[in-house]
Amino acid sequence: MTLSPVKGGRSAEARPSRMSNTQTNDDIRASRGLGDPLVFALSVGFILAFIALSLYDLDMVAGGIASGFAWTAKTLGTYFQLLLLLTFLVAMGLVFTPAASARVGNLERPELSTFKWLSIIMCTLLAGGGVFFAAGEPVYHFIVTPPAFDTEAGTTEAIAGALAQSFMHWGFLGWAVLGSLTAVVLARAHYDEGHPLQPRTLLMPVLGKRLVSGWLGSVIDALCVIAVVAGTVGPIGFLATQVSFGLHELLGLPGGYGTQLVVLAVLGAIYVTSAVTGIHRGIQILSCFNVFLALAIAAVIFIFGPTLFLVDAYTQGFGEYLSSFFTMATMTSQTAPAWWMQWWTVFFFSWFIGYGPLMAIFVARISRGRTIRQMILAVAVMAPIATTIWFTLMGGSGIHYQLTGAVELTEALKDFQFDVATLTVAQALPGGTLMALAVLVLTTIFVATTGDSMSYAISVVGSGHDEPSALIRAFWGIIMALMAAILLRMGAGQIGALQQFIVITAIPVSLVLLPSLWTGPQAARAMALEQGVIGDNRRPHPAR
Template sequence: MSDFTNAVKAEHIPTPQSTAEKLGLDNPALWMSGGFIALFVMLALYDNALLSELVNTGFSWSVTIFGPYWQVLLLLTFLISLVLAVGHTGHVRLGALDKPEIDGFRWMAIILCTLLAGGGVFWAAAEPIAHYMSPPPLFGAQESPQQNAINALSQSFMHWGFLAWAILGSLTSIVLMHLHYDKGLPLQPRTLLYPILGKRALTGLTGAMIDACCIVAVAAGTIGPIGFLGLQISFALNALFDIPDGFTTQFIVILCAIAIYTLSALSGLNRGIQILSRYNIILAVGLMAYIMIVGPTNFIVNSYIQGVGSMIDNFIPMATYRGDEGWLSWWTVFFWGWFIGYGPMMAIFIARISRGRTIRQLVMAVSVIAPIITCFWFTVVGGSGVAFEMADPGSVSKAFEGFNLPAALLAITQQLPFPLIVSILFLILTTIFIVTTGDSMTYTISVVVSGDTEPNAAIRIFWGVMMGVTALILISLGSGGVSALQSFIVITAVPVSLILLPSLWNAPKMAREMAKEQGL
């Protein structure tokens, strides 16, 4: 181990901290990221149209210039992680522990709830019907409605499947767990660039800028869903109970969400986050079982098997498709930018909950098992919507017009027995999905800013409330403010994708080193 690494380890031996250090006030990354988010909000308040114009220009530039690179980055991340998992490096145990801290079910539940987030409900309902009504260009329109349905599900599986999950915590988690738990480096995004930049990555302005980019990206990606939660639940409450669909309802919904995820983040990994994740997975499994029993069961089973088979058969062509850049910018590349923006912070969270796991367990859970479960969930929810649409044209697509995600979900739930109860349960599920993302990202940002794996309660409260209040300010301007923030995460993916790049070769190198050290 180098003298510098020894020095870093010495620096991270717990020492008494001042109040400023506990709150992260001495960390320039706090002021850079917080200042940037504040500037974004002020510009939205001052001239929302100007903000949208700037974001749209940056969005267009990002997806055009970096789209091809992102597609290659995600594909290589997945393939390399699989190689590490199936080879002798798969037996390497991570986190300097002989056995896992968290049992398998709770560990998997946290991963699924945190990474799937709110997209796991509204997008699961909306994306398959969107691709069914407007077939993806790689497949084109087919004469058989059944084939159109399979193609629609396959495209949805590609966007929410293996590649998306792999970039959120496979190779990067291996790098972070090795450098943090074995070498004593901080559990922060800057550590990902330590093998290239050395000491410069960990100190001074360079390290702060690396962390700030990742904090802004994940904050934007979390604030957006919090804002959309308010908009979507408000729409649904109006449709189901005639409660006014306005800012007051949205305000109350988001206020409740802030309270729940902030309290959960305060309680720590071993309490709130685990409890919410566990019960949400139980609720999701219950809803899946119910739809499988009372819904279009044969269609769900057959479409899932065919859809997964079609995705695997067309895996490389779908992952590398560049034929219609306009379509890509609003689908594949948009999703890739969104997931990349989450990448480093999700890797930190996974590194924090995965101590004692082997590389094989980590990669299989994040890059294989979670995507397979996600694809089945998309088939149960979105596949049912496609089946209803095929049986009664317009029954789902009419509600979905104008890309109305919550309307698509309600159009599906209204065609099931006990529609009101099912709709309410889906809204609860969506809320908890977003709350679990909110509490885990509140916790993770607090870890990065404070440099402590058990950050001070005040800093957790600050980030939890700040993200919620930002969402409230943006939705008070209309859905355009939140939409601008959602698009902005794709712009933040530009620097973040460069931070993720070195893991392609650093993860295999470190895995081999650890295999030697562990006698494998």
């Protein structure tokens, strides 16, 4: 693709001394096997240690993580909530400044079409987690009233609050921390200054280049990789249990470990192939296919399902989301049951924080040629709104069927059996078994889009280059599938324990994200000045 200069600024090709030298060094690093040896050793070492300790004493590992999870949620939950809230507010403030017109990577035209770009963002960031919880979470909040509301559970008055609470967990705040301010910082550092797309780069404005270029930077990168591995292996493993359960219920196939292994093998083959072929081939093709499938399922639900109920529920739910936004966002264990905050708001917010740096790398990589304003609005506004619509179609339908008695999910959801909830709601949708199979396929591909993007992002972190070798991408994709297979053999509880671990890793990762609250706007201003989008009012006027 031809690089076009930005009006009033310099093109990427106009800086050969910085960019080409950096790329040469990165090429050398990328060719060294699996990249930074310390990042690789710490990341793989964690995987091996977790598996070895689990084999040695399952209860010890699960208990230790549970204790750390509970302590982190109780002690730092409010800090995590404020980090997400401030990130969203600062990002929205940045959108309305002239500096937001600066373009990522100094390209006049985007590398990806708008549809492909938005498809990759939606499929990567919503991914298996959102699809996995879309049917069950709204129903859960319908039958167990969230602490921000005082409506009677299971009544029509509880519908708006149930959807609003789900929107809070999967809406503006979670999406904003995944790729708004941090993506701006990385875009500036990488495309304009020649620094690698690595989490350590986010701390360069604070700690300095010399410090983060050494072992400390490798430790920072490794912690962020570990957080993503913990957060990604969970959906991969839970998908295997969900699909095997679904195939057993729908088609009568065996639902044991053998079927789960087959599901993992198919899933791994899909996302490893996608990751190896790259952003411009496999990743975008898989994402676009998934979006078309999701749109088809959404159209069937909307047209043939409880249409008027869904329209009314969305209108009321989104209105409640906006009016109770700060109440829900700032609720703590002092004003809500500790167990509820721990397993809902804090868990989800910590999960998003753990993904934050690597998601930001991915967003910066696919957004070249977009303005800062476009990138932030796509990630922090458009995608969350699309997510709320999807949650209403799936979860709102579940609420309707629960309210009318068509399904009964109270006991399943109180035991957090979201795989049962998803399949039960899917079977009650128009099309019955066919729709349920389509939802299983959609969920599988959504998890695959997480697997391919995170395999790619982890490889970028290790190699320090935004075009890591196919070997590195395949390695990380395979290792996560193998880890899921081993942990499933021990029991689904170990998958859950690993997923809880991301709450603990959110502690150091949050410190990596924190400086973007002020370095994000600074990076945007620097980009805008260099591209001539804004003038420097601080420069002295010439003498008259």
